[in-house]
Amino acid sequence: MTIYGLGILSACFLAGQLFGEILGRLIGIDANIGGVGFAMILLIVANDKLIRKDLLPPATQQGILFWSAMYIPVIVAMSATQNVVGAFSGGLMAVVAGIIPTAAMFFLIPVLSRIRQSKDKKP
Amino acid sequence: MSNWLEKFFIQNGLVVAFLSVAVIMVVSSFISRRITKKKIPDSAVAIVIGLLLAYIGGRIGKGSKGIADVSIFSGFGLMGGAMLRDFAVVSTAMGASFDEIRKSGLIGLLSLFIGVVGTFVVGAVLAVTFGYTDAKSITTIGAGACTFIVGPITGAAIGAESHIIAISIAAGVVKSILVTIATPAMARSIGLNNPQAAMAYGGLMGTTSGVTAGLAATDPRLVPYGAMTATFYTGLGCLLCPSVLYYLVTLVMQ
Numbered sequence: 001m002t003i004y005g006l007g008i009l010s011a012c013f014l015a016g017q018l019f020g021e022i023l024g025r026l027i028g029i030d031a032n033i034g035g036v037g038f039a040m041i042l043l044i045v046a047n048d049k050l051i052r053k054d055l056l057p058p059a060t061q062q063g064i065l066f067w068s069a070m071y072i073p074v075i076v077a078m079s080a081t082q083n084v085v086g087a088f089s090g091g092l093m094a095v096v097a098g099i100i101p102t103a104a105m106f107f108l109i110p111v112l113s114r115i116r117q118s119k120d121k122k123p
Numbered sequence: 124m125s126n127w128l129e130k131f132f133i134q135n136g137l138v139v140a141f142l143s144v145a146v147i148m149v150v151s152s153f154i155s156r157r158i159t160k161k162k163i164p165d166s167a168v169a170i171v172i173g174l175l176l177a178y179i180g181g182r183i184g185k186g187s188k189g190i191a192d193v194s195i196f197s198g199f200g201l202m203g204g205a206m207l208r209d210f211a212v213v214s215t216a217m218g219a220s221f222d223e224i225r226k227s228g229l230i231g232l233l234s235l236f237i238g239v240v241g242t243f244v245v246g247a248v249l250a251v252t253f254g255y256t257d258a259k260s261i262t263t264i265g266a267g268a269c270t271f272i273v274g275p276i277t278g279a280a281i282g283a284e285s286h287i288i289a290i291s292i293a294a295g296v297v298k299s300i301l302v303t304i305a306t307p308a309m310a311r312s313i314g315l316n317n318p319q320a321a322m323a324y325g326g327l328m329g330t331t332s333g334v335t336a337g338l339a340a341t342d343p344r345l346v347p348y349g350a351m352t353a354t355f356y357t358g359l360g361c362l363l364c365p366s367v368l369y370y371l372v373t374l375v376m377q
Contacts, residue, residue, distance in 0.1 A: 013213050024358070033358030036209050036331070037351050040216035044224070047217055067214035071346065072166045073144045074211045075336045077203030079173035079303065081189040082332070085181030087296035093253050093264065094290045098297025101245035101268040105238060105327040106305070109313045112234050112323040 005063020008050075012042040129195060136198030143196065147172050167307045167340035174300060212335055212350045219347035220318070227319040231352040234326030239360045242269050242329070243368050246294070258373040259283040265372070266364040267291025270330045271299065273360035280365035299333040306337025315341060318348040325349035329356030 020035025027033065043064075050056040087094070132139050151169035155161060159168070177189030184192025191200035201207065224231075246268025250261045263283040267274030267290065274291025277283075283291075306315070306324075314320055321338060325348065328334050334353040338346045 009210070009214055013210055016213070017209070020358070024361075027362060033362070034355040036212055036354040039209075039213045040219070040347060040351055040354075041224075043213060043216040044219055044221050048221060061217070064214050064217050067211050068217055071211040071215055071335075072169070072339050072343065073141075073148065074202060074207050075332075075339050076144050076147055076166075076169045076173045077140055077199050078208050078332060079170045079203070079336055080176040080180070081191045081199050081203045082174065082177045082300065083181060083187040083292075083296055084174055084178040084189060084300065086187055087293050087300060089293065091290065091293075093250070094267070094293035095297050096253070097246045097249050097264055097268045097290070097294035099301055100249060101242040102298045102301055102305075102328070104245050105242060106309060106313060108234075108237060108241070108327055109315065109320060109324050112230055112237070112327070113314055113317075113320045 002059055002063040002066075005056075005060040005065075006067075007063070008046060008060070009043065009064045009067060012046060013039045015039065016042050132195035133197060136196075137201050138198070139195065140198035140202040143199070144202065147176075164307060164340050166343070170303055170336050170340055174303070208332075208335075212331075212346070212354075215343075215347040215350065218344060219351070223318040223348065224322070224351065227322045227348075230319060231322040231326050234323040235329075235352060235355055235359055238327040238329050238356060239269055239363055240368070241327075243360075243364060247372060256376065258369065258376045260287045261376065262364065262369045262372045263287050263291045264294065265368070266360065267294035268298065269295070269360040269364065270357050271295025272357050273364055276361050277364040277369070281369055295330070299330045302328050302330055302333030303336040303340070306333075307340040310341040315345070318345065321345040321348035322352050325352035326356060329353055329360065331357065 016037070016039025017032065017035035019038045020032040023033040047056070087098070147169050148165070151172060152165040154168050155163055155165035180190030180193050180196065181187070186192030188200055190196045191203075243265040247261050247265035250264040255261050255264065259281050260283060262281060263274060263278035264287065266277035271292045272295070274295050275288050278288035278291055310316065315324055325334050331350065331353045334349045335346055338349045
């Protein structure tokens, strides 16, 4: 049943988000700390366990796969609701503070990827 | 537009958004294939069209929610809002491999710290260059360079002035847009073609909206890995900026 898959996804989502909220409260900041990340880990583990026990027939998987297929359309809708006008009204300070640190981080990606590769080469 | 028709579209807002996005995807696919000869992926074109609509909507609606401020397109607010976005992001974990994540867990963690602290420091130095001398403003602008959520949370926590908080939000949005557009263009030259690089990338960039949109346009299979680390970035930023990093700024500025 497709709704079973949707149920599994919803359960992982809510549990992860709730954990993120509680973690934020415990540390004393009014923000969700990594809720989405925890939810993703839960879903990966649940997926793995259920497939091994043969409890995830294709119809059930459809309930989750539909949403991963809807991912790009949702992101398109999200980009259409960004405050693009506001981004430019913050003046030069905002534009510069948005661009330069980000550009600096871009150049670190190959450096970090390389650390892993050299570590992998060790026996 | 006649009143009843407008009301009809508002009542069915979410479905109007579904149809509108479907039309955007068809147009993007056409532009990608015919005009750019598949050099720019259709999802990247669609996201840029989305940003353009957000600009037009912001001009017409005079609000802060892009096209969703135009009443008949208010359904975009729900479809592109935090709940459905996070829901769709979590669902992509179905395609992720647990082994890959475990293998690069350390890189993910390292990239998170370097990403938050590095971005903050560069942002703070820029604030000083622009003539800001009080620790609260410098910290808030540095935090805004992280994401548009870290900025205002930090600003509110340390009691920065509201126009500084506005600048920090704007800086975060500029970053999100930049990451969205630059990722597909830069992907090849920075080696962004495997799960490990995507995890490092998510941790360094942090802006969940920018990272997920940028990776979606680059290679949708990498989305779960980048999203996984990016989602911890905002939390870490909210933790470090108003505390340790603010303290360090006050020490330096004395």
